[in-house]
Each structure stands twice: as C-alpha cells, then as structure tokens.
Amino acid sequence: MIKGIISDMDGVVYRGKQLIPGAQAFVKRLLDAQTPFLFLTNNAEQTPLDLKLKLQQLGIPGLTEDNFITSAMATAMFLKQQKAHATVFVVGGGGLINELYNVGFSISESHPDYVVVSKTTSFSFEQLKKAVRLIDGGAKFIGTNPDMIDPIEGGHEPAAGTLLAAISAATGKQPYIVGKPNALMMMLAARKLGLHPEEALMVGDRMDTDIVGGMEAGMKTALVLSGVTTQDMIDDFPYRPDYVFQNVGEISLEGL
Structure with missing residues (x-):
C-alpha cells in the first residue's frame, strides 16, 4: 500500500520558472490529506529554503524546508559518513x-x-x-x-x-x-519520511534517474511526461514504470 510520495521537481513540478499544469492541485491534495511527501531533486544549486520560496512564488504555498532533500544534502551526508x-x-x-x-x-x-x-x-x-x-x-x-x-x-x-x-x-x-539514480538517495528520502521503500511512490520525469533509482530502492514508480522522457522513449529502456501520467495533476493515492 502506498503511504507517501517522493517526487522529483525539475520537469515534474516546474520547468525553469514555469509551473507545470496540475502541480498546484497535486501538492494541495497531498497537504489536505496530510499525506507524507518529500520533494527530492538532483538540483544541487539551491537550498531547501530556496526551493520552498521558489514554489511559493510559483503559487504553491504551505511547504516547509523539511519537504525537500537535494543531491547536495545527500552528498554531504554521504561524505560525512x-x-x-x-x-x-x-x-x-x-x-x-x-x-x-x-x-x-x-x-x-x-x-x-x-x-x-x-x-x-x-x-x-x-x-x-x-x-x-x-x-x-x-x-x-x-x-x-x-x-x-x-x-x-x-x-x-x-x-x-x-x-x-x-x-x-x-x-x-x-x-x-551520490544523487539519482543511486538508490542511496531514495533510501535517505524514505527514511526521512519514516516509511519503508515499498510504502513510497517515486514520481519523476526521467527513466534513467528517477524511475530506475526508485525501482532499485524497492519503490513503486510513476513517470510523468512533462519533462525529459517522452512516451516514445519508454520502450528504449529494459525496465518500465508502474504508472505513466501526463503530469502530476493526474496522480491520486486513492487511484493507485
């Protein structure tokens, strides 16, 4: 049973400075239902505060710094170990x-x-x-x-x-x-949410990082076609996502 969401950001929630259709409704559903979720991003340029403020400016309020984990954070944690x-x-x-x-x-x-x-x-x-x-x-x-x-x-x-x-x-x-597709980053994210990997859904727009990383960590995976990977590209890979959506607006835990 899926109890929480781990979602990529670039190509899933926004492209550059533009919000992707459906993203606002997706986050609102998660907040309203008090569903555990975490935005996991390979973007190492920005801090969790930067990302929180960016989403707020794009029209997604209600988030905290604890809703984010970046590849920079994962790299620092790994190297400290x-x-x-x-x-x-x-x-x-x-x-x-x-x-x-x-x-x-x-x-x-x-x-x-x-x-x-x-x-x-x-x-x-x-x-x-x-x-x-x-x-x-x-x-x-x-x-x-x-x-x-x-x-x-x-x-x-x-x-x-x-x-x-x-x-x-x-x-x-x-x-x-350290970052995606290394399953280490996925495991750190699941641990931060207090979930076992099999209880989490990994949402991303890249077959070669988000989907393979989530799969190797033991998570269910959902590919959204709003970023890098297109429908035609899916068959180029030797593995498949559990779900495919046009954008995150189509994702509902009740329907999984």
Missing part, C-alpha cells in the same frame, strides 16, 4: 557549499580529500584545470548527480553530467555519483 571533517574542492554553487559547511567540511585547494562537482553556471576552464590537477594528485572524484541536461522553458541546458564528463575525460577517472 565516509570521513568526518574532510577537506573538499568544490565545482558548484552556494547550495552545495552550504551543505558541505553544514556537516563540518572545509573548502580547500591544497590536497583536498575530495573534489565534489555539481552543476554551476560559473564553470570555467580554470576550475576544470584545478579539478583535474587535484584528482590526478589523489583527491577522490565525487559527483552530486549525473544529469546531462536540465529542462528549462523552451528546451534544455547542460547540467552536472556535462561537467563530470569533461573532468572524467581529462583524468581518465569516473566519479562516484
């Missing part, structure tokens, strides 16, 4: 840096334990050179998420996976990626 008080070199924005500071890490370019990479609009050739040099020098290579593109109004833009690919090509090393 691996090595407390580590040093890191960051290719990423304020959201990622803030979460790493929150778990007691120091930001350093001098023999860091980790090079942590996420999407950032300020990516430069100088950052690429530093990341390559540090990884070649022994720093562990970590990625917040593997997404090659992110949906925006009118199309797509490069995401974290594009930066990871450049660094990987230069170093010959592959990153360990």
